[in-house]
Amino acid sequence: MEVSKNFDFTAAEAKWYRHWLQNKYFESTPDEREPYTVVIPPPNVTGILHMGHCLNNTIQDILVRRARMMGKNACWVPGTDHASIATEAKVVQMLRERGIQKASLSRDEFLQYAWEWKEKYGGIILQQLKKLGCSLDWNRTSFTMDPDYYKSVIYVFNDLYSKGYIYRGKRMINWDPRAKTALSDEEVIFKEVQGKLYFLRYQLEDSNGTLIPLEQESITIATVRPETILGDAAIAVNPDDERYKHLIGCHAIVPLINRRIPIIADDYVATDFGSGALKITPAHDMNDNQIGKKHNLDVFDVLNEDGTMSLDAQLYVGMDRFDARKEIVVALKDAGHVVKIEDYTHQVGFSERTDVVVEPRLSLQWWVDMKKISSPALSAVKDGEINFHPAKFKNLYRHWMENIKDWCISRQLWWGHQIPAWYDAEGRFVVAMDESDAKKKFSENFGITNPSLKQDEDCLDTWFSSWLWPFEVFKGISNPGNKDVAYYYPTNSLVTAPEIIFFWVARMIMAGYEYTGKKPFSDVYFTGIVRDSQGRKMSKQLGNSPDLLGMIDDIGADAVRFGILIASPAGNDLLWDKASNEQGRNFINKIWNALKLIQLWKERAKENLSVEESTLTTNWPHDWFESRLREVSTEVDVLMDHFKLSEALKTLYTLIWDDFCSWYLEWIKPGFEKPIDAKHLEKAIVFFELLMEKLHPFLPFVTEEVYHLLRDKQEVDICVKQVDPTFKFRESDRIILNQAEILKSAITAIRDARVKSGIKNKEGIAVFGTVKDKEVWTSIQELLCKQVNAISFEYTNDPIQDTIQLVIGGDRFYLKSDQEIDTSAQRKELEAEISYYQGFLDSVEKKLSNERFVQNAKPEVVELERKKQADAMEKIKMLQESIANLG
């Protein structure tokens, strides 16, 4: 069959993905086989494919394809999560473009637009995964707001509430004034900001309650947020601070609004920061809030939910917080309260979603009491029931779980699962499955029949639905005990990013034990973070994320998969560079060229070659390559079992490029325009097929294409081919593998000598050997001669004059050619070798002359050193003789 010059990945990728889908290879239903289940970490429904997804999903696809080929019933479940904040932002933006204000819509109207948006643009990412070759069971595509899934989330809320694990409480939270929503700590990004530190002096009262003139004595505080002084409730000083000891118990006056506030003592205050006096603003700072609670201070909430100043501020009411800051500084200056203003660099929290400065704010929120459900999840990882790869994340997990904090699960958004709490006009509430259930509970709890109820406006944190993912994709809650969940759950491997170990992984483990009594998965593989070649995280702002789909179009999905994986050492961040794609493309090109060679041979294959036609009389190359293939298969299995995917791919890369192409194919290659023995060709094809089989999980498209081109008719597709589990390394393989090492080093050494002596490739040489083990050399001499263009190979006991002398292993060789031998170059070469071995020998002898070493070291270690010594001495002796022979 005619084969194109290069692999046409565009055509092959489309063809094979369609073919695999048509044959339903990715679809799974429960049967008698062992399942292998992976659930995809659901990407945002708003998302588009980026490098992180590429890495993550390539890894999952490799695991799943490998399991499928190993005879397991592989099931990889796709889906998306509704990403409440991100999606709502997109919808609001769409509405704005149409000139619609969100505030002008009812909740139902807004949700209609949101669903419209989701149907139209949502889930593009799933289509993109097909381009990457992902073998997902598309029939099982799930969404966290599917009707059953939605109901399960509501059920879980009810259940946890009835168990007393969910409570409602006023707490200091991170508030996003643009999205008008609470954020979890994890959604706040701290950035270094150039700000100002304002030193402000407050007027004091003396112990009799008389105002002291500002010029006479005052107390100076330092703040970066002068507008919040309107919410001051106290000034705190360190009890040991001599400067302020006399003021403790006195009062100060908040400038501009003349509020009288106490001066209190608290050892939280650092004496060496700012002025040593700390203003306490309980409504607007996490630490101040705690101090406020401790000292029973009043709370003045001076900000509205949109970040403007509130009525309680008394001044600048309705003005944005940053404008108010500018104005109040002017007013304070005018009133003589500003002592100095310094430049100050500090960490400020920004909203991950809207990038506005986050406000610490008091708010009534729903919380999960995490301590009540975390303990099985902690011990599961500690005891190794769930294994983390790499294991270092175990520590991190343990630390977080042991210091776990309550989880704020309410979000001030409409897109998501609406909190199932109903209130009456007097603020009484019940948690229920739906409104009629709520009415029933109102009558039970409060004796009220047919109350007028209003459901909580807020919806739940997205993670509160995605923590059910591993079992609810199989309807484990909505249809408990069904045949799918019984078969596929617990799942096998989860592949995700370490960034969401707490957001998601830990919570899935908790939910798994809480709702199924079982772990959700056995292994968690944490990928690295994809960074650019300068080590920066990829981000939209930096514009350093490559266009993944464009890359797939340019270079092919296989090359992209290779590129990302080869750069991805287990558990480390990876510095991704476009060059690694090219390495992938080159590798595919290499495979393609090997295919072309095989096709060329097919045209010239013959049975029963005559002696003149035959250029290979031994089966040694086939025996060797089989042993080598067995060895590597076993190595790769071990690496894969330890999730060392990058190394497994490197191992296969070397096997194909070096062992198969550079050695094996060269060894069996017929002479120029000579025929090849059909039985040799058949062997090569079988090996090529096995190589494609091993490589298929990594590079699915090119392997399927090559596999089908190797024979006119393949019985099965490689995608679903079952590997032979008995094809493994055997102890007996060692002999021939060792012989091959000797052969390779002999070829390399002789080629090197030829180059150094300027012997042209075309010029034949005669090889003479003085060897210890003739049997070994006899089995490989045909190949040796072929590879170094030797016209003869003879054994000799005596030195041969006027030859190039080599010591290979413990054997001596003489190369004879018509070329004149440059003895001085030879001598230099040999002397360099001697000095290397002499240095080596010295270090060994130093050890052996140390009596304590000989006494204390294990006998086999001493024995080994003696052998090293003997080997080195013999080598040196042979090299010296070679020099002597040069004359």
Next chain:
RNA sequence: GGAACAUUAGCUCAGUUGGUUUAGAGCAUUACUUUGACAGAGUAGGGGUCACUGGUUCGAGCCCAGUAUGUUCCA
């Protein structure tokens, strides 16, 4: 401020319980080769006080302590 992890060739990394040929791989680099599957190639080479300082040991890239630097997480 606290904690975890890391530091090995120009870059990215291996290096399994301390001894296995005076440290290995890929990429990059240098020289040479070139009508024969493949220049997207082949052959050969150069390149490292294993961050630093001590300690344990007959013996340390590996174990221990400290220092420095970096990354991440938590305050």
